[in-house]
Amino acid sequence: MLIFSRGGIAEVGAFDGTLKSLIQCYQTDPDSTYRKLRYKVRQNNDALLRRLVNDHGSEDLGDIKGRTILAWYKEWTGGGEKLSMGSAFVGQLRTLFTFGRSILEIEDCVRLGMVMHDLKFTGTRARKVSVTAQQADAIRYKARIHFGWYSIALGQAFQFECTLRQKDVIGEWVPLDQEGVSAVIFGGKKWIRGIDWSEVDENLILKHVTSKKQKETEVDLKLAPMVLEEFREMLGGRQLLVTDPVTKKVTVNRSLLPASGPVLICDTNGLPWTDSEYRRKWRLVANACGIPKNVWNMDSRSGAISEAIAAGVPLEFVRHAATHSDISQTQEYDRIQAKATAKAMRARVENRNKDETE
Known part of the structure; x- marks a missing residue:
């Protein structure tokens, strides 16, 4: 027998x-990847797992065949109308069977893993829209001038210029026990995982561990004009960057910015944003x-990637800048990533400014 707790399913028995x-x-297994999931991801997965238990939990693994899973898939997708829902459930089954095969060493999970590998499911169509630089500028201006939401303007700048996901910019709220x-x-x-002022060094280099892949990304904010513009607005026109007229050396007045604390603070309540309210x-x-x-707001990141590709940046550099690569976080890789992001x-x-003058 199984019972559900607030965080998921409570342990009541062994595998039957x-x-x-x-x-x-x-x-519940201490070696399960479930325990490594982020709070919000685990919440979403729990909802899927609850439905699996309610609808098909009594099925013996030995009785589940390829046709069984295809029938479930038609049910999940509503006959093909809800492909994203179907993909979510298929992903959960793959994870469950992988766990059963690798950790519990269940023979039926080995068989079902092969079945899932052979089955073909209609995938969700990739999004083909992106936030453009012009749209990002419009959002920043409108948020700041017409709504008085300076943090929305700054968040848009960080997302677009630095190729960051919304969660990496605003962070997330989780229970204290997480x-x-x-x-x-x-x-x-x-509040965790959002950009903190302590991650911006004296040269305006941002080093932030991404929420999705837990990889450190390094971004030179001096190369992000949208971010610098929002900093100027935040500082009331005070000069953050000063260029020596003779040597052309750029000096950063880092002390003008906060030393620590969340970078993105809601303009109405003074606390870090919740994801729903920010969206x-x-x-x-x-x-x-x-x-x-x-x-959508999430399309800011794809817009940044699209702009880099349109500017002729080698795809390898774009992957590094977007932290898409699976290469281990070695010191050598960190230097390559920082150089690639800057390039x-x-x-x-340069490409953006060229378009504006043509």
Whole structure:
């Protein structure tokens, strides 16, 4: 028997051959990858796993065949109308069978893993829209001038210029018992994973560990004109960068910026943003700019990548800048990543300025 706790399924028994007992083991085994999932990801997965238990948990693994899974897939997709839902469930089954094969050494999971490998599922169509530099500028201006939401403008600048995901910019709120140290605690939750001022050094080099792949990305903010413009607005026109007229050496007045704390603070409550409220207000600004509703905040990152490719940046450099590579985090790799990101950012800005003058 299984029971659900607030965080998922509570352990009540051992594996008995059914799908629901496999799910139980996956969620409670100390060596399971489930324990390494981020809080929000685990919440989403728990919802899928609950439905699997409710709808098909009593199925014996030995009775599950390829046709069984195809029938479930048709059910999950509503006959092909909800492909993203179907993909989510297929992903969960793959994870469950991999766990059962590699950790529990269940023969039926070996067989089912091969079945899943051979089956073909209709994939979701990749998004083909991106936030352009012009749209990013419009959002920044509208957010700042018409709404007074300076942090939305700064967040848009960071997302677009630095090829960062929304979560890496604004962070997330999680229960206190979740992993991660934070100096920001409110309402029984803590803020983690967002950009902190302490990650910006005296030369305006941002070093941030990404939320999705836990890889350190290094970005020279001096090469990000949108970010620098928002910094100037934040500082009331005070000069963050001073260039010596003779030597042309650039001096950074890093002391003008906060030493630590979340970079993105909600303009109305003084706390780090929640993801839902940030998306909601970004959408209000985007609507006011006339940006189509099929263009989302998450498309800022794809816009940055698209701009780099259009500027002629080698694909290898783009992958490094977007932290798409699977190469280990060695010291040599860190130097390559920083150089690649800087090259990509320079080329993007040069190409952007060229387009504006033509």
